[in-house]
Amino acid sequence: MTVSKPARKPAARTPKAQPESRSARALPRPRLPPPAPAENPGHPAVPEIIVGFDEEAVANEGIVALAACPELFVHDAHLVTLVPRAHPGLALARAMPTLRIEPLPSPRLRELLSRSARWLVPQSGNGAQHVVSHVPKWVVSGIASRRHWPGLRSLTAVVTAPVLRPDGSILATPGYDAATGLYFAPREALPTLDDNPTQDDARDAAETLLESVEHVPFAAPTDQAAWLAMVLTPLARFAVAAGLPLCVVEDSPRSRWSDDVITDIAILIGAGPPAVIDADDLVPSPRRSIDALRENGESIARITNGTTRSAIAWRRIHEVLQRTRASNGFVWFASTARALRDAEMNRFALTARCEGGSMTAHDGDAFIRDRTTSDLLVAGLTILRAYQVAGRPDMRLTRWAGFEQWSAVVRAAVVWCGLPDPVTSLGQTPEPTNATDAAAADLVVGWSELAAAFPGGATARQALDALQQAPKDQYPRLRAAVEVFAPGPLDEQGTATRLGRSLRRHRHDVHEGRSLVLAGSGNQGNRWAVRASSPASPA
Known part of the structure; x- marks a missing residue:
């Protein structure tokens, strides 16, 4: 007996989706909604840049949009940004991270361009319609390869301590200062500065600074004044806006003070730990060393390995610094254990001499325990500011060729406080100790x-x-x-x-x-x- 299988019902056929017609594919894609109005802080308005065939015009619009980026600067004909760094010399509980000037990477530049504007490309077949696009690579490379970016903020240097402005005021507000191009990133909180100090305040401040090194056996009162001028020079380097003298601290033949005490104190009060450059590297190839300082935004450097150099060798170093314009905005410190009896030394170097005595670690740290660094810094700024408030009286100083502006800002302020002229009589051989x-x-x-x-x-x-x-x-x-x-x-x-x-x-x-x-x-x-x-x- 044959059993027949029940017939299967045909499955219901699902109608096939009709292919999209060409006319449907040609329909324009919906545009993104326009940016929210500026009143809405969550969606700030940004400009729209239409990518066209005029690449220079498109790049110019991108530069205009970049002007609103707070982290972008122009330094030494390069696009740069500020990166936090931890300095080993700032291991203090109250210390704040310092900032380093670094070139802006191209990927970050593309991100800033994308954040600063909406980039639109014309839709094919309909020039009146545009769609949102990524930032074109040729825009990024074109902007990065330029050496001039109108409207972007120029960055002169990063300072970690207040400094004197060219107009005689004190830069004490953290952040970017449009008047000078400086970015003030304080390492620690500072006491309030008096904006109108008097001459008596300046003299008290000078005594405070000199008391901090009363354990140092200076050879003469002139050397004390020279040390004070070295302290003020880093604070006034941007107000001088001209060549600065080479600051040389000379040890007596039987003592060693310069490396461990005097120069470190002067630099610590001015701008913290300095960059270090070997004299043997500076003379044969100065460009490399100086360019590295400029790239890092450094303004203070210390020349090492110069202890046994003669005055002729120091004169050659000074000529190298002058030829490369490295003394403009840079403060160069050095130390020597020689007796510099060359009268030519007085033409380019501010020299402070120490005489005898014995130094211990206890002596070198005494000033830190007695007075905080911030107190000494405020004292130096008080001297400079008080002299500016008084109208920069003429102290009738002997002209120092090449350093007239420095003499008018720093040297005159020291003499105004009642100290002797820190510069040895020009053209005369200094008296040996x-x-x-x-x-x-x-x-x-x-x-x-x-x-x-x-x-x-x-x-x-x-x-x-x-x-x-x-x-x-x-x-x-x-x-x-x-x-x-x-x-x-x-x-x-x-x-x-x-x-x-x-x-x-x-x-x-x-x-x-x-x-x-x-x-x-x-x-x-x-x-x-x-x-x-x-x-x-x-x-």
Whole structure:
């Protein structure tokens, strides 16, 4: 028996979707709603930029839209932004993060362009209709490759402490200052500044600053005034708007103050930890070092490895800074342990000398415990502001060629507070200090001890060989002089070169009735001898 299967009912057919007609596909896509009115803070109004064939005009509109971006600046012909950074020298509980100037990456520039405007492209087939688009890549690259962006804020530098403006006022409000192009990012809260201080206030402020270094044995009151001028120079560097002198702190031959105390105090009061540049790197290739400072927005630098350099070497460094215009807006600090007796040094350097004494870590930190850094900073600003409020009285100072503007702002303010002129008499050889005389006397008298071994005079190399071969207790005065004027291993050629320069520098100096004379020269170098002389006729 065959069982027949029930017949299946045909499944209901679903009608196929009709293909979209070309006319339907040609319908315009709906445009995004226009931006909300400006009254709605959640949807601020932004300009609309239509992307056309005139690429320069489109890029110009993009630059106009970028003017509303608070994080975008122009620095040294580059688009830059400010990035927070933690500085190892600011490990204080109350310290705030500092800001670093960095180039603006192209992806970030594209994001800012997208945020600053609505970019529209014409719809094909209907030029009157536009659709929202991404920022074209050629717009980003075109704007980034320019070197001039009208309407964008120019950034001169980032400062972490209040400074004196060119108009004589104090920049003390955090943020961007349109008048100077400076961005003030304070490291810590500061006391309120008096906007109208008097001359008495300025003199009290000068005493406060000098009390902070009363443990430092300055050679003379002029050196105290020079140190105070070094403190004020970083605070007034943007008000000067011209070349600044090289600030050199000179140690006595028997002490070491400059590296650990004086220069650090001056820079700490002015702008915090400085950038460091080796003198050997600065002279042969100054552009690289100076460009790195400008890219980082630095304005204060410290030249290291210059302790044993002569005045001629410092003059060469100054010429490099002048040639590259690096002294305009930059404050350069340096330290030396030599006796700079070259009168030419006074033409380009502000020098403060220390004399004798012994330094300990306790002494170096005393000023921090007695007075806070903010108090010292306010004292420096008070001096500068009070002199401006008084109308910058004419102090009748001797003209310092190349530093007239600095003299009118900083040097005159120091003298106005009752201190001596911080600049040594121009064109005259500075008077040597007692320690300088002692070291030079050790060199002259100690050289006479070599007469028995070298009756015809000795070269610098021969003298060092004699010291190396003789017992440690022999030639004590000459050894003391070599430690001051030519520190280093006795068998190195650099030590002999430095000693030879010192011999030339102190030639004809009369000490204890004796003076150095050139006895002859040959393949081994100059031979030096000592003869009896009187102070009246050092020839």
